[in-house]
Amino acid sequence: xxxxxxxxxxxxxxxxxxxxxxxxxxxxxxxxxxxxxxxxxxxxxxxxxxxxxxxxxxxxxxxxxxxxxxxxxxxxxxxxxxxxxxxxxxxxxxxxxxxxxxxxxxxxxxxxxxxxxxxxxxxxxxxxxxxxxxxxxxxxxxxxxxxxxxxxxxxxxxxxxxxxxxxxxxxxxxxxxxxxxxxxxxxxxxxxxxxxxxxxxxxxxxxxxxxxxxxxxxxxxxxxxxxxxxxxxxxxxxxxxxxxxxxxxxxxxxxxxxxxxxxxxxxxxxxxxxxxxxxxxxxxxxxxxxxxxxxxxxxxxxxxxxxxxxxxxxxxxxxxxxxxxxxxxxxxxxxxxxxxxxxxxxxxxxxxxxxxxxxxxxxxxxxxxxxxxxxxxxxxxxx
Numbered sequence: 001x002x003x004x005x006x007x008x009x010x011x012x013x014x015x016x017x018x019x020x021x022x023x024x025x026x027x028x029x030x031x032x033x034x035x036x037x038x039x040x041x042x043x044x045x046x047x048x049x050x051x052x053x054x055x056x057x058x059x060x061x062x063x064x065x066x067x068x069x070x071x072x073x074x075x076x077x078x079x080x081x082x083x084x085x086x087x088x089x090x091x092x093x094x095x096x097x098x099x100x101x102x103x104x105x106x107x108x109x110x111x112x113x114x115x116x117x118x119x120x121x122x123x124x125x126x127x128x129x130x131x132x133x134x135x136x137x138x139x140x141x142x143x144x145x146x147x148x149x150x151x152x153x154x155x156x157x158x159x160x161x162x163x164x165x166x167x168x169x170x171x172x173x174x175x176x177x178x179x180x181x182x183x184x185x186x187x188x189x190x191x192x193x194x195x196x197x198x199x200x201x202x203x204x205x206x207x208x209x210x211x212x213x214x215x216x217x218x219x220x221x222x223x224x225x226x227x228x229x230x231x232x233x234x235x236x237x238x239x240x241x242x243x244x245x246x247x248x249x250x251x252x253x254x255x256x257x258x259x260x261x262x263x264x265x266x267x268x269x270x271x272x273x274x275x276x277x278x279x280x281x282x283x284x285x286x287x288x289x290x291x292x293x294x295x296x297x298x299x300x301x302x303x304x305x306x307x308x309x310x311x312x313x314x315x316x317x318x319x320x321x322x323x324x325x326x327x328x329x330x331x332x333x334x335x336x337x338x339x340x341x342x343x344x345x346x347x348x349x350x351x352x353x354x355x356x357x358x359x360x361x362x363x364x365x366x367x368x369x370x371x372x373x374x375x376x377x378x379x380x381x382x383x
Contacts, residue, residue, distance in 0.1 A: 011045045069095060111148075216329065
């Protein structure tokens, strides 16, 4: 098969770019061809592509892309010239131009869409009127026409049904996966501490993700502040690019004089990210909304005990395997979770072991990517 992924394939976009990378690595070995069509703005750092894949970067068209996310005439022109050459076009996410453009051409190329959690109540309520207009104009109509909709869990299945008003006939529930070997050999402990001049005698709580309110930072920051009032043994490491909440985070740190308790290190990649996972005592993501959290999966794969909400997209398997400490979406709930994980190391170690078993059983990328490729083959045969 020849597969075209459409996504803002940049470091700043986070999980979807990593998902495309991992899936592509597997299907290339199976003999498929993969192109990645990515709208981008000047200064965007393009995510690396596996050897054998091609990334086609298209400039966003201003000022239209400010109102219609990721609008790109270059992307449109590429599809116009080449869409018929592909066996499957795979759109990542909704509410942006790349999830709409392929449906505007009269051709029989099968189209797949991965929702990435963008239909849950929290996501729909943010930018409500804009999304309402998009739905009326095109988004709902084109979702109905998709040859395949990939979702990660049964919550997304219910969200999709509620949004469309019926259950789409072509849905595949396939979770995200992880290259287990990549996180099996982490840098020596202390590497991350040395790089950022962090004291050796402090535990580290690692938040790793975009600085966006949906990640639960409005809960994690005050919960950790409360923890520091009783325990002077831990630092909160905030690792991620700004996505609308950095100024608020900085204001909170300054107003509460937490400069020596909370450390912002920006977005971590490559070996530096691995070093952060190696040095982390626990990982924290009390998110309001995730399609499927790659950051949480990375942490659990790397053996870092995790504090999460039940909204990270794992379809109940975290609770089933007791693979992380799930907290209610309240400051008090997050605070109590911090106490339990940081002050009860045996409990944290049990979670770590359970998480590894869950990842190996359910989220090996070789299995997950192969399952999605099989779904693509089904719709490609109907072309």
